[in-house]
Amino acid sequence: MGEQSLSISRVVEKKPVKKVGKNEHHWWKKRDSAGSGQKTLNLVRIISQLPNEKEIVYGALDKWVVWETEFPLIAAAKALRILRKRSQWLRVIQVAKWMLSKGQGATMGTYDTLLLAFDMDNRVDEAGSLWNMILHTHTRSISKQLFSRMISLFDHHDMQDKVIEVFADMEELRV
Known part of the structure:
Protein backbone atom coordinates (compact mmCIF):
# COMPACT_ATOMS: atom_id res chain seq x y z
CA MET A 1 0.00 0.00 0.00
CA GLY A 2 2.91 2.30 0.70
CA GLU A 3 4.25 1.80 -2.81
CA GLN A 4 0.81 2.40 -4.30
CA SER A 5 0.36 5.74 -2.54
CA LEU A 6 3.74 6.86 -3.79
CA SER A 7 2.85 6.08 -7.39
CA ILE A 8 -0.49 7.84 -7.06
CA SER A 9 1.14 10.92 -5.61
CA ARG A 10 3.51 11.00 -8.55
CA VAL A 11 0.62 10.90 -10.99
CA VAL A 12 -1.28 13.66 -9.21
CA GLU A 13 1.82 15.82 -8.99
CA LYS A 14 1.14 19.04 -10.93
CA LYS A 15 3.47 20.27 -13.57
CA PRO A 16 4.35 23.95 -13.52
CA VAL A 17 2.15 25.91 -15.91
CA LYS A 18 4.06 27.93 -18.45
CA LYS A 19 2.53 31.38 -18.60
CA VAL A 20 2.44 33.28 -21.81
CA GLY A 21 4.53 36.39 -21.55
CA LYS A 22 4.84 39.53 -23.62
CA ASN A 23 7.07 37.71 -26.10
CA GLU A 24 4.12 35.96 -27.71
CA HIS A 25 2.99 37.76 -30.81
CA HIS A 26 -0.51 37.85 -32.17
CA TRP A 27 0.17 38.73 -35.78
CA TRP A 28 -3.47 39.26 -36.65
CA LYS A 29 -3.71 42.04 -34.06
CA LYS A 30 -0.47 43.66 -35.16
CA ARG A 31 -1.44 43.67 -38.81
CA ASP A 32 -4.73 45.50 -38.19
CA SER A 33 -3.12 48.61 -36.74
CA ALA A 34 0.38 48.34 -38.19
CA GLY A 35 -0.52 50.13 -41.40
CA SER A 36 -2.97 52.59 -39.90
CA GLY A 37 -0.31 55.29 -39.53
CA GLN A 38 0.60 55.12 -43.21
CA LYS A 39 -3.08 54.90 -44.20
CA THR A 40 -3.76 57.95 -42.06
CA LEU A 41 -1.02 60.03 -43.64
CA ASN A 42 -2.13 58.89 -47.08
CA LEU A 43 -5.71 59.96 -46.35
CA VAL A 44 -4.63 63.36 -44.99
CA ARG A 45 -2.41 63.93 -48.04
CA ILE A 46 -5.18 62.94 -50.48
CA ILE A 47 -7.90 64.98 -48.80
CA SER A 48 -5.74 68.08 -48.36
CA GLN A 49 -5.06 68.33 -52.11
CA LEU A 50 -8.70 68.23 -53.19
CA PRO A 51 -11.01 71.11 -54.10
CA ASN A 52 -13.88 71.85 -51.70
CA GLU A 53 -16.54 70.00 -53.71
CA LYS A 54 -18.45 67.36 -51.79
CA GLU A 55 -18.72 64.92 -54.72
CA ILE A 56 -14.98 65.02 -55.42
CA VAL A 57 -14.09 64.59 -51.74
CA TYR A 58 -16.54 61.73 -51.20
CA GLY A 59 -15.32 60.07 -54.42
CA ALA A 60 -11.71 60.27 -53.24
CA LEU A 61 -12.67 58.88 -49.83
CA ASP A 62 -14.54 56.02 -51.49
CA LYS A 63 -11.46 55.25 -53.63
CA TRP A 64 -9.30 55.34 -50.49
CA VAL A 65 -11.39 52.64 -48.83
CA VAL A 66 -12.45 50.54 -51.83
CA TRP A 67 -9.88 47.73 -51.51
CA GLU A 68 -10.13 47.39 -47.74
CA THR A 69 -11.75 44.23 -46.40
CA GLU A 70 -12.84 46.13 -43.28
CA PHE A 71 -13.48 49.83 -42.92
CA PRO A 72 -10.21 51.47 -41.77
CA LEU A 73 -11.80 53.13 -38.76
CA ILE A 74 -8.55 53.61 -36.83
CA ALA A 75 -6.88 55.37 -39.77
CA ALA A 76 -9.95 57.55 -40.39
CA ALA A 77 -10.15 58.54 -36.71
CA LYS A 78 -6.44 59.41 -36.66
CA ALA A 79 -6.92 61.47 -39.83
CA LEU A 80 -9.75 63.37 -38.14
CA ARG A 81 -7.43 64.11 -35.22
CA ILE A 82 -4.70 65.42 -37.55
CA LEU A 83 -7.15 67.56 -39.52
CA ARG A 84 -8.54 68.90 -36.24
CA LYS A 85 -5.05 69.85 -35.02
CA ARG A 86 -4.43 71.61 -38.33
CA SER A 87 -7.76 73.48 -37.97
CA GLN A 88 -8.95 72.20 -41.34
CA TRP A 89 -12.56 72.35 -40.26
CA LEU A 90 -14.17 71.83 -43.65
CA ARG A 91 -12.11 68.66 -44.16
CA VAL A 92 -13.03 67.45 -40.68
CA ILE A 93 -16.70 67.95 -41.54
CA GLN A 94 -16.33 66.18 -44.88
CA VAL A 95 -14.48 63.16 -43.50
CA ALA A 96 -16.74 62.81 -40.45
CA LYS A 97 -19.94 63.10 -42.50
CA TRP A 98 -18.58 60.60 -45.01
CA MET A 99 -17.74 58.15 -42.20
CA LEU A 100 -21.20 58.51 -40.71
CA SER A 101 -22.81 58.06 -44.15
CA LYS A 102 -20.97 54.72 -44.38
CA GLY A 103 -22.35 53.69 -40.99
CA GLN A 104 -18.93 54.00 -39.35
CA GLY A 105 -17.56 56.00 -36.43
CA ALA A 106 -20.86 56.90 -34.81
Whole structure:
Protein backbone atom coordinates (compact mmCIF):
# COMPACT_ATOMS: atom_id res chain seq x y z
CA MET A 1 0.00 0.00 0.00
CA GLY A 2 2.91 2.30 0.70
CA GLU A 3 4.25 1.80 -2.81
CA GLN A 4 0.81 2.40 -4.30
CA SER A 5 0.36 5.74 -2.54
CA LEU A 6 3.74 6.86 -3.79
CA SER A 7 2.85 6.08 -7.39
CA ILE A 8 -0.49 7.84 -7.06
CA SER A 9 1.14 10.92 -5.61
CA ARG A 10 3.51 11.00 -8.55
CA VAL A 11 0.62 10.90 -10.99
CA VAL A 12 -1.28 13.66 -9.21
CA GLU A 13 1.82 15.82 -8.99
CA LYS A 14 1.14 19.04 -10.93
CA LYS A 15 3.47 20.27 -13.57
CA PRO A 16 4.35 23.95 -13.52
CA VAL A 17 2.15 25.91 -15.91
CA LYS A 18 4.06 27.93 -18.45
CA LYS A 19 2.53 31.38 -18.60
CA VAL A 20 2.44 33.28 -21.81
CA GLY A 21 4.53 36.39 -21.55
CA LYS A 22 4.84 39.53 -23.62
CA ASN A 23 7.07 37.71 -26.10
CA GLU A 24 4.12 35.96 -27.71
CA HIS A 25 2.99 37.76 -30.81
CA HIS A 26 -0.51 37.85 -32.17
CA TRP A 27 0.17 38.73 -35.78
CA TRP A 28 -3.47 39.26 -36.65
CA LYS A 29 -3.71 42.04 -34.06
CA LYS A 30 -0.47 43.66 -35.16
CA ARG A 31 -1.44 43.67 -38.81
CA ASP A 32 -4.73 45.50 -38.19
CA SER A 33 -3.12 48.61 -36.74
CA ALA A 34 0.38 48.34 -38.19
CA GLY A 35 -0.52 50.13 -41.40
CA SER A 36 -2.97 52.59 -39.90
CA GLY A 37 -0.31 55.29 -39.53
CA GLN A 38 0.60 55.12 -43.21
CA LYS A 39 -3.08 54.90 -44.20
CA THR A 40 -3.76 57.95 -42.06
CA LEU A 41 -1.02 60.03 -43.64
CA ASN A 42 -2.13 58.89 -47.08
CA LEU A 43 -5.71 59.96 -46.35
CA VAL A 44 -4.63 63.36 -44.99
CA ARG A 45 -2.41 63.93 -48.04
CA ILE A 46 -5.18 62.94 -50.48
CA ILE A 47 -7.90 64.98 -48.80
CA SER A 48 -5.74 68.08 -48.36
CA GLN A 49 -5.06 68.33 -52.11
CA LEU A 50 -8.70 68.23 -53.19
CA PRO A 51 -11.01 71.11 -54.10
CA ASN A 52 -13.88 71.85 -51.70
CA GLU A 53 -16.54 70.00 -53.71
CA LYS A 54 -18.45 67.36 -51.79
CA GLU A 55 -18.72 64.92 -54.72
CA ILE A 56 -14.98 65.02 -55.42
CA VAL A 57 -14.09 64.59 -51.74
CA TYR A 58 -16.54 61.73 -51.20
CA GLY A 59 -15.32 60.07 -54.42
CA ALA A 60 -11.71 60.27 -53.24
CA LEU A 61 -12.67 58.88 -49.83
CA ASP A 62 -14.54 56.02 -51.49
CA LYS A 63 -11.46 55.25 -53.63
CA TRP A 64 -9.30 55.34 -50.49
CA VAL A 65 -11.39 52.64 -48.83
CA VAL A 66 -12.45 50.54 -51.83
CA TRP A 67 -9.88 47.73 -51.51
CA GLU A 68 -10.13 47.39 -47.74
CA THR A 69 -11.75 44.23 -46.40
CA GLU A 70 -12.84 46.13 -43.28
CA PHE A 71 -13.48 49.83 -42.92
CA PRO A 72 -10.21 51.47 -41.77
CA LEU A 73 -11.80 53.13 -38.76
CA ILE A 74 -8.55 53.61 -36.83
CA ALA A 75 -6.88 55.37 -39.77
CA ALA A 76 -9.95 57.55 -40.39
CA ALA A 77 -10.15 58.54 -36.71
CA LYS A 78 -6.44 59.41 -36.66
CA ALA A 79 -6.92 61.47 -39.83
CA LEU A 80 -9.75 63.37 -38.14
CA ARG A 81 -7.43 64.11 -35.22
CA ILE A 82 -4.70 65.42 -37.55
CA LEU A 83 -7.15 67.56 -39.52
CA ARG A 84 -8.54 68.90 -36.24
CA LYS A 85 -5.05 69.85 -35.02
CA ARG A 86 -4.43 71.61 -38.33
CA SER A 87 -7.76 73.48 -37.97
CA GLN A 88 -8.95 72.20 -41.34
CA TRP A 89 -12.56 72.35 -40.26
CA LEU A 90 -14.17 71.83 -43.65
CA ARG A 91 -12.11 68.66 -44.16
CA VAL A 92 -13.03 67.45 -40.68
CA ILE A 93 -16.70 67.95 -41.54
CA GLN A 94 -16.33 66.18 -44.88
CA VAL A 95 -14.48 63.16 -43.50
CA ALA A 96 -16.74 62.81 -40.45
CA LYS A 97 -19.94 63.10 -42.50
CA TRP A 98 -18.58 60.60 -45.01
CA MET A 99 -17.74 58.15 -42.20
CA LEU A 100 -21.20 58.51 -40.71
CA SER A 101 -22.81 58.06 -44.15
CA LYS A 102 -20.97 54.72 -44.38
CA GLY A 103 -22.35 53.69 -40.99
CA GLN A 104 -18.93 54.00 -39.35
CA GLY A 105 -17.56 56.00 -36.43
CA ALA A 106 -20.86 56.90 -34.81
CA THR A 107 -19.16 57.57 -31.47
CA MET A 108 -19.36 60.41 -29.01
CA GLY A 109 -15.79 61.34 -29.99
CA THR A 110 -16.71 61.68 -33.66
CA TYR A 111 -19.82 63.67 -32.76
CA ASP A 112 -17.75 65.94 -30.53
CA THR A 113 -15.19 66.56 -33.28
CA LEU A 114 -17.93 67.20 -35.83
CA LEU A 115 -19.75 69.63 -33.53
CA LEU A 116 -16.50 71.50 -32.90
CA ALA A 117 -15.87 71.69 -36.66
CA PHE A 118 -19.42 72.99 -37.24
CA ASP A 119 -18.79 75.62 -34.55
CA MET A 120 -15.47 76.72 -36.03
CA ASP A 121 -16.90 76.78 -39.57
CA ASN A 122 -19.94 78.84 -38.42
CA ARG A 123 -22.40 76.12 -39.36
CA VAL A 124 -24.64 76.42 -36.32
CA ASP A 125 -27.76 75.11 -38.09
CA GLU A 126 -26.01 71.86 -39.02
CA ALA A 127 -24.69 71.57 -35.46
CA GLY A 128 -28.24 71.99 -34.17
CA SER A 129 -29.53 69.30 -36.53
CA LEU A 130 -26.80 66.89 -35.49
CA TRP A 131 -27.44 67.69 -31.83
CA ASN A 132 -31.16 66.92 -32.22
CA MET A 133 -30.31 63.61 -33.90
CA ILE A 134 -27.91 62.75 -31.06
CA LEU A 135 -30.51 63.67 -28.44
CA HIS A 136 -33.20 61.50 -30.02
CA THR A 137 -30.93 58.55 -30.84
CA HIS A 138 -28.64 58.32 -27.82
CA THR A 139 -30.79 59.57 -24.96
CA ARG A 140 -29.12 57.44 -22.28
CA SER A 141 -25.50 57.72 -23.33
CA ILE A 142 -24.75 61.38 -24.05
CA SER A 143 -21.66 62.47 -22.17
CA LYS A 144 -21.24 65.65 -20.16
CA GLN A 145 -18.50 66.60 -22.62
CA LEU A 146 -20.96 66.58 -25.52
CA PHE A 147 -23.41 68.72 -23.56
CA SER A 148 -20.54 71.04 -22.74
CA ARG A 149 -19.60 71.21 -26.43
CA MET A 150 -23.14 72.29 -27.33
CA ILE A 151 -23.30 74.85 -24.54
CA SER A 152 -20.02 76.41 -25.65
CA LEU A 153 -21.11 76.30 -29.32
CA PHE A 154 -24.35 78.12 -28.63
CA ASP A 155 -22.60 80.55 -26.28
CA HIS A 156 -19.91 81.22 -28.89
CA HIS A 157 -22.66 82.25 -31.32
CA ASP A 158 -24.61 84.30 -28.71
CA MET A 159 -27.59 81.95 -28.64
CA GLN A 160 -28.44 82.04 -24.93
CA ASP A 161 -31.94 80.62 -25.46
CA LYS A 162 -30.36 77.49 -26.96
CA VAL A 163 -27.92 77.28 -24.02
CA ILE A 164 -30.91 77.18 -21.67
CA GLU A 165 -32.50 74.44 -23.83
CA VAL A 166 -29.35 72.34 -23.52
CA PHE A 167 -29.40 72.78 -19.74
CA ALA A 168 -33.06 71.75 -19.75
CA ASP A 169 -32.17 68.63 -21.76
CA MET A 170 -29.42 67.84 -19.29
CA GLU A 171 -31.85 68.17 -16.41
CA GLU A 172 -34.45 66.03 -18.17
CA LEU A 173 -31.89 63.31 -18.88
CA ARG A 174 -30.44 63.66 -15.34
CA VAL A 175 -26.93 64.46 -16.55
